[in-house]
Amino acid sequence: MNLQFLIILEILFISIxxxxxxxxxxxxxxxxLKTIDYPLQTRKIHKYPTPKTGSYALAITFLLILINNLVxxxxxxxxxxxIFSSLIIFIxxxxxxxxxxxPYIKIFLISIIVIFSIEISPNILITKFYLATFDTxxxxxxxxxxxxxLCILLLIxxxxxxxxxxxxxxxxxxxxxxxxxxxxPTDFDIYIYIILxxxxxxxIHNYSGKHFLGDSGSLMISxxxxxxxxxxxxxxxxxxxxxxxxxxxxxxxxxxxIDMFRLFIERIINxxxxxxxxxxHLHHLVIKKNSLKTTLxxxxxxxxxxxxxxxxxxxxxxxxxxxxxIVYFLVxxxxxx
Numbered sequence: 001m002n003l004q005f006l007i008i009l010e011i012l013f014i015s016i017x018x019x020x021x022x023x024x025x026x027x028x029x030x031x032x033l034k035t036i037d038y039p040l041q042t043r044k045i046h047k048y049p050t051p052k053t054g055s056y057a058l059a060i061t062f063l064l065i066l067i068n069n070l071v072x073x074x075x076x077x078x079x080x081x082x083i084f085s086s087l088i089i090f091i092x093x094x095x096x097x098x099x100x101x102x103p104y105i106k107i108f109l110i111s112i113i114v115i116f117s118i119e120i121s122p123n124i125l126i127t128k129f130y131l132a133t134f135d136t137x138x139x140x141x142x143x144x145x146x147x148x149x150l151c152i153l154l155l156i157x158x159x160x161x162x163x164x165x166x167x168x169x170x171x172x173x174x175x176x177x178x179x180x181x182x183x184x185p186t187d188f189d190i191y192i193y194i195i196l197x198x199x200x201x202x203x204i205h206n207y208s209g210k211h212f213l214g215d216s217g218s219l220m221i222s223x224x225x226x227x228x229x230x231x232x233x234x235x236x237x238x239x240x241x242x243x244x245x246x247x248x249x250x251x252x253x254x255x256x257x258i259d260m261f262r263l264f265i266e267r268i269i270n271x272x273x274x275x276x277x278x279x280x281h282l283h284h285l286v287i288k289k290n291s292l293k294t295t296l297x298x299x300x301x302x303x304x305x306x307x308x309x310x311x312x313x314x315x316x317x318x319x320x321x322x323x324x325x326i327v328y329f330l331v332x333x334x335x336x337x
Contacts, residue, residue, distance in 0.1 A: 004074055008190060011064045015198050019057035026051040026211050035097040037212050050209065052097050054170070054202045055217025059090050061198050062224070065191050075187040078231050081121040085113050086224040093216035103275040107153065110219065114152050117227065118145060124230045126151060128237070132245035133317060152226040158256040159222035160215070161263070165283050167207035167296055172256070173221055174199055175304060177228075179252060183311070184232035184242060192228075207292075247317035248310055254324055255282070255303045262332075282328070285335035302328065 022029060030036045030051030037050045066083045069075055092109050095101060101109075118125045126148040128139045140147050163169040174196060181192050199221075205211055213221070229249075236242040250257070259282045264274045272278075287295040306324045309315045 007068050007072060012194050014064055015057060015061040015194060018060045019198055019201050022053055022056050023205060026053040029053055035214060051211045052214025054206050054211045054213040055220055058198045059087060059220060061194060062087055078121045078123045079188050081117050082227040082231060085117040086220050088113050089223045090216050090220035093219035096215040111149060114149050118148055123234050124227050126230055129246045132247055155226045156219060156222040158260045160218045161260055161281055162256055163213055163218045164281055165287055165295060166209050166292060167203055168283055168299060169213060169218055170199055170203040170206050171296060171300060172303060173225060176225060179307060180229055180232055184236055186232050186235050251306045251310055251320055255328060258325060258328060285332060289335055
């Protein structure tokens with residue numbers, strides 16, 4: 001048998017094994033690590049103490065992939081940095097789950113890891129981006145580092161805001177990884193399928209409220225997504241046969257992005273900390289009038305239909321983006337009534 005195939009099977013079976021073990025003993029593990037989510041705050045919508053163990057098996061999967069690549073050189077070494085940095089951010093999130101870190105300290109620590117990553121691996125640095133509307137590249141030059149850091153932090157924060165109702169954050173990441181896998185193939189693709197499988201198992205139990213991602217999971221997964229997306233795009237950035245437009249990427253993350261922007265503006269207007277937590281997110285407003293299942297269907301519809309129309313029907317970005325924004329605010333206004 002091919003060595004890589006055997007390694008893939010090894011990682012797959014060990015990942016599933018650890019997922020099942022962690023899920024079985026999730027309460028004991030969470031009590032030991034002090035990572036139980038208690039529904040004591042007014043913004044919490046769950047009724048019972050819930051373990052924040054939903055991403056622990058994925059962290060083990062990342063570790064297995066990293067170790068095997070260090071030994072056997074199975075894929076690009078850039079992914080070593082991506083996985084290692086994601087695991088360090090997982091530890092920062094784990095600390096946040098335990099002691100509730102100050103948001104500014106958390107952002108500072110994550111920024112340090114991001115800076116470390118892009119300095120070691122230039123292939124996860126955004127040096128230019130393509131605007132399909134104007135058929136031109138924008139070269140960032142000396143602004144590339146600050147732009148990359150800002151984009152990664154914004155995506156991490158937008159994803160963190162999604163983690164408010166069961167199944168939403170993991171469901172969104174499943175769709176996003178599938179789109180990136182389809183649009184920007186790399187030598188790491190086969191391992192993304194393993195990651196998707198572990199995420200899907202976590203989605204099933206997260207949807208039923210058996211365990212949560214916690215900040216350890218949401219920070220690790222969103223940072224991995226950010227690094228992986230940049231690396232994958234850079235792999236094809238000069239090839240016109242691949243989707244490379246910034247408008248397409250904006251469309252992919254548009255709903256959580258504009259939801260984050262709206263919340264920040266509203267909090268600033270109301271003289272609140274823009275990083276404070278509340279229950280005014282799109283998914284919180286929708287679920288007030290609908291079941292969890294209906295809320296997820298609505299949200300997944302909003303994030304999938306625009307990018308689906310662009311990829312498979314080649315509809316102009318301006319029509320998709322403007323229409324989606326209008327629909328978003330119509331849904332917001334309807335749910336606020």
